Amino acid sequence: MALVFWGSTKCDLCRKVLNVGDQIVTFPNAIQNELDPLYNFNDKVYHLTCLMNSPQWNEIDLFLKQYSLFKRTKTCVVCEQLITNPEEYLNLGCLTIDSKNPLFKYNFLEFHKQHFKQWSEKWEIQSQLRQQKDDKLWSGNSLDWILEF
Secondary structure (H helix, E strand, O other), X not given: OOOOOOOOOEXXXXXXXXXXXXXXXXXXXXXXXXXXOOHHHOOOEEEHHHHHXXXXXXXXXXXXXXXXXXXXXXXXXXXXXXXXXHHHEEEOOEOOOOOOXXXXXXXXXEEEHXXXXXXXXXXHHHHXXXXXXXXXXXXXXXXXXXXXX
16 A cells, blocks of 8 residues: 655645645555556555546546455455454455456455365466466466466
8 A cells, every 4th residue: 555645745646745634545556467557556646536537537446446345354255254364364356457357256355275275266267367368468477376376
């Protein structure tokens, strides 16, 4: 998450200084695919109005809503139990913001590590990720662990 120092940190879009009382959005470092249209928003801070006026606002809004839900849950997709031990926690993060992409439905899913290994759809995610890398639709190695898990 981007750090904000009121009176010195600047909005990454308009480059104006952020002041106490400004409505801001701190964008998490959560977009994994370097080719994703929102990748360059990672780990930066913005005036809310600047983001809302951005051509990508619909995608940003959808992403932020998904991310907000993700931060509140910590429930395993497989067993539907709360994940209480950080050593057992695994999440997929944001795989894509494109709702037509087959990986979209897997955004921010959370697992106990042992359940992900057994999860029947793990193979589908691995296959899709390999295919997208082969087709040059995915760049970066941040999710290579999924291919090897």
